[in-house]
Amino acid sequence: MPELETVSPSSSHHFNGQSDKRRPVSRSMFALKTFVAGGAAGMCAKSSTAPLDRLKILLQAQNKYYKNYGVFSGFLAIYKQEGILGYYKGNGAMMVRIFPYAAIQFAAYEQYKKLLKPYFNQKTHTSKLVSGSLTGMTAVLFTYPLDMVRARLAYQVHQKKYNGIWNTLTLIPKQEGGLKALYRGFSSTIIGMIPYAGTAFYTYEVLKSFALDNPLLQPYTSKESFDGSGTMVLNIPTNLCVGGLAGACSQSVAYPFDVARRRMQLEGMISETPVYRSVSATLSHVYTTLGVRRGLFRGISINFYRAVPQVAVSFSTYEFLKQFLGISRPIS
Template sequence: MGKSTNLDPKLKHLTNTEVVLTSLSAGAIAGALAKTTIAPLDRTKINFQISDRTYSTKKAFKFLLKTLKEQGFFALWRGNSATMARIVPYSAIQFTAHEQWKRVLKVDQNNGSNERLFLAGALAGVTSQALTYPFDLARARMAVTHKLQYSSLKEVFHKIYHVEGLKAFWRGFIPTMVGVIPYAGMSFFTYDSLKRIYREHVDNAFVIHPLASMLFGAVAGVIGQSTSYPFDIVRRRMQTDTTGKYPNMIRTIIYVYKTEGIKKGFYKGLSMNWIKGPIAVGISYSTYDNIKDSLRMSLPGGSKQSRFTPHLDSQ
């Protein structure tokens, strides 16, 4: 393929195939590292999301200690194999799709238009979520069950297919799609906006310092997850439902509202997300940016200067 048409000066020496491959690689590593780091907290959050129990930080830590005592240390990472099976392609696709959607929507040529920037992030989230959704459902099932019920990711898919049918793999898909639009849109919009402000007022560097990008990712994670959290509750209820209690999005919303209310129902576990979310998103965005740029600079024609040397033509 020909040279990339992206206006970013860091990409002028690359073909679009090289842009995509470096983005896929960096995204896969970033997602795996971030999700593995916060896997025990993620499992804890899901267990509260799907139950009628009220949530508190104290109860969350009691769940962690009980799991550790009864099932062992590695049980805290139960379901992480399913997470990796999903997050590696999900994160790779999401970051790559975001970069490509920005190019298609000509975000950079429009001076970082807020609407186009948000839309690029939202479309990236929709693209990656749609292509990897069954793995998200499998991860949720493993997180809330004992290993005797589902001993492996393969067994999850086998049992769901033979007991519940193929349609079950897409349970919770609609609230997931609805929720991922504000989540991914706001996350990428916030992160890119903070990077732009940083370059304009602090340091116009070739690559933003990892600590700064991690901080920007943390802020983006808090904002993105807070705006879409109620839909996360709905999708988890539907994903882990094997009794028909939550048959569709509307009835799930009505049930949660009537039985638990808005705050205790739709925002259950949000404080846990404010702990794990910034960590995960911060690690993910920072790792992605730094690995991506390192890979691109290592290709023929890439910049040999310090990654933190200011460049007047950087975005």
């Protein structure tokens, strides 16, 4: 007999010890709902910060039209040079990528937590950290070529080398050495994803547990979840704050690897840069030629403006949709 997850019906029950009649839902249905909730959360989060995403790519890769701009001046320059649609260049590819990426990420995290729990006994912190890292690696493995496509489309300004998602997917292998070209920068992404996703999920879980358990923060929690299960959940403002802090921590830890990833992805579009053979070679070149502030952490300020609300919206939307779909559960 398959293992069952229990969720409550949609009728309202309060957090006062009253029991509600629960109906079982199959593991496959639980996985499907977390998949859908995760994908939708990712699309909402990325759409909310798409203009900042575009600017970050232009600054990281030292695009010749924007290399002398800062965050605010660069943001205004995009509008002057490319109009309002310039803020969303490459966003179509991002939406195609982000639904499966975020869906796999959140669904995998729920499964990894359950799978690894017996191996860590009472070490729940370690379990959450490892689960988060494995989650990020799994999501990247399945969706990386679309991230490559999105970066190429977003980097274009006036010269149009690529025309749409499919054209980019076909031209990169044809012009740059086969299908492996679609995975240029993959090693940097995987290495960076280990601390990034691990820190993001771990920090969010820890801060969420702290907020729910701290009497001083009780006014900022809701004692009745949307699905009527009576589960203690954070309200939306507190959830956004917790998610934002998780985003800030994870971005600080992994940012240089993100710079290396973009450099390797855009190698075929930047004629003056060398061929990057490895992550270490890329990081070394950026450091020796541009230094720490203007190289390894170039664009990190825009990344904070982008990543903090993005992760906040992502986690908050996911938590809301879990409640809406009847799969919200207490923090273990």
